[in-house]
Amino acid sequence: MNDVTSEPLPILPPRERDAHKGDFGRLIIVGGSRGMAGAPAMAGLAALRSGAGLLSIATPVSTQPLVAGFSPCFMTIPLVEDDYGLLDYANVVDMLAAREHFDVWALGPGLGQSEGVTELVAQLYRDVPRPMVVDADALNAMSHALQRNPQALAKPAGPRVLTPHPGEFARLTGVAPGGSLAERAQAVGELCRRDPSGQTVVILKGHQSLVGDGNRYAVNGTGNPGMATGGSGDCLTGVIAGLLGQKLSAWDAARLGMHLHGLAGDLAAKELGEVSLIASDLVGYLPAAFQAR
Template identity: 35%
Template sequence: PPVVNSGDCVIDGLFGAGLKEPLTGGFASLVRYINESGAFVISIDIPSGLFGEWNPEASEDRIVKARLTLSFQMPKLAFFFAENAKFTGETKILDIRLHPRAIAETETCYYLTTAENIARNIRHSRPKFSDKRDYGHLLLAAGQYAMMGAAVLSAKAALHSGVGLVSVHSPRCANLILQTAVPEAIFSPDKGENHIEEIPVHPRYSAIAIGPGMGCNETSVSALMHLVKEIRQPLVLDADALNCIAREQSLLRYLPSHTILTPHIHELERMFGPMTDDASRLKCITHVATKYDIIVVLKGANTAIALPDGTIHFNSTGNPGMATAGSGDVLTGIIGSLLSQGYSPEDAAIIGVYLHGVAGDIAARESGEEYITASDIINHLGLAFKQIKSYQV
């Protein structure tokens, strides 16, 4: 082969997305030679040796490591898995003008949420003669002693996402904090002084969100068990509510249909056991969503939303600056707010995740990824709504 060094550029078009077997022989040797050269590698459509979907036997010395992948029309499923980032590098999607009807008629379980999808489904106006009760009443069960920040962030996010009323159910020690930090919210005191011991079930609530900063001691697990057996309202579970499920797996059997779970990868693995990579996590949430008739929002880059019908919706907004404390609490508030306003659980999850990402992207553009905190995401929700509603469908 020609001499290739770090000052060169290699255009990789050896194999495409249809590859079925790992590279061997001379092809594998060529891949190793390219990878060891230090050259700037641009892969066309997909790095040679990488399968378009699942890569259970991926070997670093048999897959080209690109710095830039120029893929055609839409991303490959493999691009959404963190373990493949070392092969794809930065990815850019090139429109090669495949016919929209042909794309629409192709069967798939996987979808990428775009601005057009959200603009079609978000509500663009409010009636002039409307009342706060027209926009729902969210019950947020959150917080414990020394963890009230999560409840504050979640409540603020809900209020800034359009809900009419928010009641925050927290231990009695939270009274002064919540009344001061979120005066727009109603404080619903628990009988417990430092942690939640019971969660009220009342028909006046349009939706219920549980978990941020709540803790997962025995009384919290018991309170959650009682609630899921009794409620009829839409429900979103996050953070310590998921840790309660990890402690008491039987809770899954009692979850109301289309309950939304919003785990990050560590919470997912606490509930369902260790997993080696993002591909296995995706298969896990698909199985769980269909088995229990629920919605699982696996948070991360390109957050994956598994629906009960077996489909997966990947998010296209957000940035690494959103990997910060409290970001998930904000998402819980947004999704709970949308549920309270009457959005279906599927739409609340998909729109909520997209909106959360747009707010984070606006914050990053203004101040940089390193600067972002959860409060910055909340503070940019208004601009996020405006951006989505201004999109011309």
């Protein structure tokens, strides 16, 4: 793959004076489970701070009041849950009926793991024709789906941005990414090329996060160890989804989102220190990151 790290970062187009909220994306985040209401809420806050026009969070019915309580800016959709507070596969009918209603989908924050979650995620991944960010337990669901169908990543209905950390990457591919930049770039490229249509972009998270699309890659220069805290990845999911809603391509949204997410962490660490940094600080510093980038 070609190293394009030195190429200028993508930019968001200026907003027209007569713009309305529909111009900046109708987003849905599918996530949450009993005890994990904060994950989709964090992703939602990050998406809104990244410019999303309209945001809905689809979450288990018992989790919905908790998610809604995080922000009055959220719309929430209660979904059928199983006895353990996890999403049931029965939701697939309503979810697929809405597949073109939303401009951008994000799957994974706080979903938990079950047979129903695996089946739901795999079908949405395959059949939703809109750009989709896939993170956290949605990646774990896809790794289970791949055990049954090795072609589960091969035919997505639309652009996909996968955001695994090394452990999730290893579960998806069966191989841990190497330590060198060249090894990580090669591993990312191979995962992208499982989709012969070229619609899949992968961010391998960690120190010097790397984004690739099968033909090119770029290494991120922002971020710090203070961001190694629960919820940080949920924020990245929200940032990328927000950028996709403003009509950036999957590659541009992934690359710019990775940079802004790390920059927000750097600005937060400068004021608060790395030790005390928590994920909600990233959301708080996103406005400054957008202004400083």
